[in-house]
Amino acid sequence: MIPQCQGRLSRRYIALIVFIGVGFVLYNNFHPQDYIGATKVGPVKYIPSSYDWSRNPVKYPVEDMKSPPTAEPKKLPPVQRQWQESTEGHISLARKTAVKKAFVKSWDAYKTYAWAQDELKPLSRKGKQSFSGWSAQLVDALDTLWLMDMKEDFQLAVEQIALIDWAKTDDDFLNLFEVTIRHLGGLLAAYDLSGEQLLLSKAIELGDMLYATFDTPNRLPSHWLYFTKAKQGEQKADDSMSGAAGCSMGLEFTRLSQITGDPKYYDATERVKQFIYRNQNNTKLPGLWPHTMNYRQETVETAMFTLGAGADSLYEYLPKMHAILGGLDPEYVQMTTQALDTATKHLLYRPINPNDDNILMAGNAVAGKSRVELTTEMQHLTCFIGGTYGLAGKLMSREDFVDLGSRLTAGCIWAYDSFPTNIMPEIAELKRCPDIDGKCSYEELKSLSSSPTLPPGFTRVRDARYLLRPEAIESVFYMWRITGDEIWRDAAWRMWEGIVKETENDVAFASIADVRHEGSKKEDSMETFWMSETLKYFWLIFEDHNVLNLDDWVLNTEAHPFKRPKS
Numbered sequence: 001m002i003p004q005c006q007g008r009l010s011r012r013y014i015a016l017i018v019f020i021g022v023g024f025v026l027y028n029n030f031h032p033q034d035y036i037g038a039t040k041v042g043p044v045k046y047i048p049s050s051y052d053w054s055r056n057p058v059k060y061p062v063e064d065m066k067s068p069p070t071a072e073p074k075k076l077p078p079v080q081r082q083w084q085e086s087t088e089g090h091i092s093l094a095r096k097t098a099v100k101k102a103f104v105k106s107w108d109a110y111k112t113y114a115w116a117q118d119e120l121k122p123l124s125r126k127g128k129q130s131f132s133g134w135s136a137q138l139v140d141a142l143d144t145l146w147l148m149d150m151k152e153d154f155q156l157a158v159e160q161i162a163l164i165d166w167a168k169t170d171d172d173f174l175n176l177f178e179v180t181i182r183h184l185g186g187l188l189a190a191y192d193l194s195g196e197q198l199l200l201s202k203a204i205e206l207g208d209m210l211y212a213t214f215d216t217p218n219r220l221p222s223h224w225l226y227f228t229k230a231k232q233g234e235q236k237a238d239d240s241m242s243g244a245a246g247c248s249m250g251l252e253f254t255r256l257s258q259i260t261g262d263p264k265y266y267d268a269t270e271r272v273k274q275f276i277y278r279n280q281n282n283t284k285l286p287g288l289w290p291h292t293m294n295y296r297q298e299t300v301e302t303a304m305f306t307l308g309a310g311a312d313s314l315y316e317y318l319p320k321m322h323a324i325l326g327g328l329d330p331e332y333v334q335m336t337t338q339a340l341d342t343a344t345k346h347l348l349y350r351p352i353n354p355n356d357d358n359i360l361m362a363g364n365a366v367a368g369k370s371r372v373e374l375t376t377e378m379q380h381l382t383c384f385i386g387g388t389y390g391l392a393g394k395l396m397s398r399e400d401f402v403d404l405g406s407r408l409t410a411g412c413i414w415a416y417d418s419f420p421t422n423i424m425p426e427i428a429e430l431k432r433c434p435d436i437d438g439k440c441s442y443e444e445l446k447s448l449s450s451s452p453t454l455p456p457g458f459t460r461v462r463d464a465r466y467l468l469r470p471e472a473i474e475s476v477f478y479m480w481r482i483t484g485d486e487i488w489r490d491a492a493w494r495m496w497e498g499i500v501k502e503t504e505n506d507v508a509f510a511s512i513a514d515v516r517h518e519g520s521k522k523e524d525s526m527e528t529f530w531m532s533e534t535l536k537y538f539w540l541i542f543e544d545h546n547v548l549n550l551d552d553w554v555l556n557t558e559a560h561p562f563k564r565p566k567s
């Protein structure tokens with residue numbers, strides 16, 4: 001009796017547990033919002049955002065809406081070397097295949113452990129929400145999937161993206177810059193490559209939301225879009241925001257206007273451009289814009305100048321806007337050449353190095369009353385600038401810029417080569433030659449000897465991490481496409497081998513704590529730019545030069561390609 005009874009009881013108990021378990025699984029997989037309001041687009045389920053920002057009342061309407069220039073695009077000088085033959089060979093094919101293998105590994109890990117979340121944590125094998133929870137990694141990796149011919153995974157990603165509801169997030173705010181370059185840039189690029197309409201629909205919904213950030217008394221934006229405040233028309237431009245955060249949405253907003261024919265997005269960022277155009281000569285270092293600016297009062301009074309963190313993409317977007325507008329806005333040529341000429345004079349310096357290589361780096365400056373004080377810092381983030389000089393030099397027929405770009409890129413390669421891991425640190429300080437040209441012998445200056453733990457020429461490593469960043473390889477990519485000189489491909493491969501050796505783990509790739517020692521401790525982070533930028537640039541270097549030809553495409557600051565207009 002007793003055992004039987006116990007048996008029956010435990011069977012019921014098991015049945016109950018199973019019932020609860022099944023219910024739990026069903027409950028967790030059933031998201032009512034996946035069905036309520038869902039429509040079908042072809043075979044794909046699509047969820048329009050539950051809040052339509054295009055109908056949000058505008059508190060500060062625009063009176064004189066500006067449109068992108070409509071004249072016939074100009075024929076700009078070619079950016080790429082005019083190759084007669086294919087640039088594919090045995091070696092480049094093997095190297096390209098190795099890069100793709102790393103991408104597939106990273107993607108598979110994301111798919112397995114973090115699907116539809118913002119990022120993969122490669123050590124704990126979990127997902128992480130870091131940009132409002134709209135599948136940042138999916139959106140950021142889309143165009144790389146397409147380029148690497150992973151069309152099935154591309155389709156899977158599109159189906160997931162069709163379910164994104166921009167109104168559904170745990171936060172009451174979003175980061176205008178980060179969401180613009182990653183999500184809006186990623187969607188528009190994948191649309192430009194594939195023609196997939198679902199992506200354009202999601203981009204428009206998102207663009208309408210981001211546009212609300214510009215609904216302020218002077219129509220300049222703030223760093224954050226606060227949803228509640230924006231719905232009530234209570235947003236103001238920030239009184240202190242970096243140049244990069246406020247002034248590098250132009251490519252994405254312009255492309256959205258070009259594709260949709262609705263000028264409002266272009267109008268929004270054109271006003272920001274007018275603010276910096278008007279003030280380029282009014283700063284403490286005329287020609288450059290300070291690291292932070294007052295967008296509310298429209299003043300530019302702070303004294304720190306850099307091409308690195310906080311400023312970077314403002315400068316990067318100047319020549320790229322010239323390209324995407326088909327050369328029809330001369331103000332971008334003026335701003336680019338003045339900015340780069342001033343940067344050359346005040347921010348570039350030549351690191352002293354044992355090979356006496358003619359390399360350059362870009363540091364920071366503080367502009368005082370009588371003089372400009374240069375700090376010979378080196379940031380990984382600043383390494384994009386070689387590519388920007390190169391691109392601007394080509395588009396604006398300034399061969400001196402191309403030459404400077406080449407020396408700046410060589411500077412970052414030198415920094416990679418200087419460490420035993422073959423990877424450059426996040427931030428370091430260097431010894432400099434008196435001038436960027438002329439005599440500078442390492443032998444003569446050796447008395448300023450480095451500490452034994454530092455590579456020659458370095459005085460301090462301030463942040464020894466490597467975060468899987470793309471900027472150095474990005475410039476190598478530009479120099480390769482511009483010159484076709486194999487030294488850039490060889491350098492890329494040395495960097496690649498170092499990075500793979502130090503950052504790969506059993507499932508994916510991870511940031512490392514210290515580039516000064518081989519076998520460094522890894523950190524639980526693989527930021528989304530690894531799959532959208534770093535791997536894409538490495539892969540493109542070994543791919544044929546006609547894939548994403550820079551005479552047809554312009555890449556945003558997250559390496560998302562947009563079509564350039566053609567005459």
Ligand SMILES: *[C@@H]1O[C@H](CO)[C@@H](O)[C@H](O)[C@H]1NC(C)=O
Nearest residue numbers: 277278279280281286334338
């Ligand atoms: C700034 O100064 C330069 C020359 O010093 C001039 O060519 C340019 O037009 C000025 N920019 C503006 C916006 O006035």
